[in-house]
Amino acid sequence: MTVQTELENIAPSKLSVGGVSKRFRTKRAEVHALDRVSLEVAEGEFVCLVGPSGCGKSTLLNIIAGLDSADEGSVSADGQPIRGPGRDRMVMFQEHALFPWLDVLGNVMFGLKLKPGLNNKEREEVAKYYLHLVDLDSFLHANIHELSGGMKQRVALARALAPNPKVLLMDEPFAALDALTREQLYGDIQRIWEQRKKTIVFVTHNVREAVCLGDRVALFSPHPGRIRQEFAIDLPRPRDINSVGLATRSSEIMKALKGYIGSTETEVAE
Numbered sequence: 020m021t022v023q024t025e026l027e028n029i030a031p032s033k034l035s036v037g038g039v040s041k042r043f044r045t046k047r048a049e050v051h052a053l054d055r056v057s058l059e060v061a062e063g064e065f066v067c068l069v070g071p072s073g074c075g076k077s078t079l080l081n082i083i084a085g086l087d088s089a090d091e092g093s094v095s096a097d098g099q100p101i102r103g104p105g106r107d108r109m110v111m112f113q114e115h116a117l118f119p120w121l122d123v124l125g126n127v128m129f130g131l132k133l134k135p136g137l138n139n140k141e142r143e144e145v146a147k148y149y150l151h152l153v154d155l156d157s158f159l160h161a162n163i164h165e166l167s168g169g170m171k172q173r174v175a176l177a178r179a180l181a182p183n184p185k186v187l188l189m190d191e192p193f194a195a196l197d198a199l200t201r202e203q204l205y206g207d208i209q210r211i212w213e214q215r216k217k218t219i220v221f222v223t224h225n226v227r228e229a230v231c232l233g234d235r236v237a238l239f240s241p242h243p244g245r246i247r248q249e250f251a252i253d254l255p256r257p258r259d260i261n262s263v264g265l266a267t268r269s270s271e272i273m274k275a276l277k278g279y280i281g282s283t284e285t286e287v288a289e
């Protein structure tokens with residue numbers, strides 16, 4: 020395999036979630052995290068899962084990632100049942116989970132370790148391509164602890180993209196960042212998604228963030244976790260989170276969400 024073939028866009032996956040239920044049993048209680056959740060995500064689609072804390076968004080993402088399994092129902096990528104993690108589905112979490120003993124380049128190269136057919140020099144070339152994509156060319160040899168929160172998440176994004184997955188699964192990746200840094204990353208992730216043609220499932224409790232990024236927003240409610248409604252977002256891209264159109268659409272969705280969870284719920288940000 021050459022670096023050039025490795026960097027080519029590959030066809031994104033279609034995801035299919037059918038009637039998935041999941042319960043967690045602890046010593047004291049049983050939590051019904053997901054109740055017959057179904058979701059279809061088309062090839063290259065950007066879908067956001069929105070809802071208050073505890074409604075099962077991360078559980079569903081973990082099941083699609085193959086990090087957890089459903090009690091009932093089916094989950095498949097391109098028609099193949101998902102039975103465990105795979106390089107075709109990379110996950111990015113709120114916490115960057117970078118290795119502090121490796122520099123920026125080393126962290127992204129680490130994700131390519133198991134990539135067959137690439138030698139070290141080629142892995143470095145691939146890693147540099149993705150670090151350029153996230154605007155970190157000048158920080159290849161920086162230590163992780165020297166970076167800002169936003170830069171760490173850029174490294175984490177480059178690391179998730181480097182194995183050229185068909186699906187990117189993102190669990191509140193920007194939640195711990197300040198508003199300005201988040202806004203920059205909204206622009207970046209939209210640009211990268213269009214350039215690299217990934218299927219993206221993005222978990223957030225921020226309705227505006229979901230409307231800014233998603234082709235579609237799936238609304239969850241908790242106890243038990245269910246998808247209550249889906250909204251197609253046809254605003255032109257790239258979207259500005261501060262635009263009037265986006266605020267209007269967010270308010271409509273927020274209103275629907277409050278109808279499902281009650282207006283006293285405070286964990287969802289508009």
Ligand SMILES: Nc1ncnc2c1ncn2[C@@H]1O[C@H](COP(=O)(O)OP(=O)(O)OP(=O)(O)O)[C@@H](O)[C@H]1O
Nearest residue numbers: 043045050052071072073074075076077078079224
């Ligand atoms: N490993 C686990 N053991 C026991 N309960 C769990 C486990 N993982 C999740 N849960 C419970 O399942 C429910 C759904 O959790 P989940 O993390 O999927 O929700 P979420 O919508 O992603 O919430 P948040 O936005 O807070 O991450 C919650 O009540 C949670 O406490």
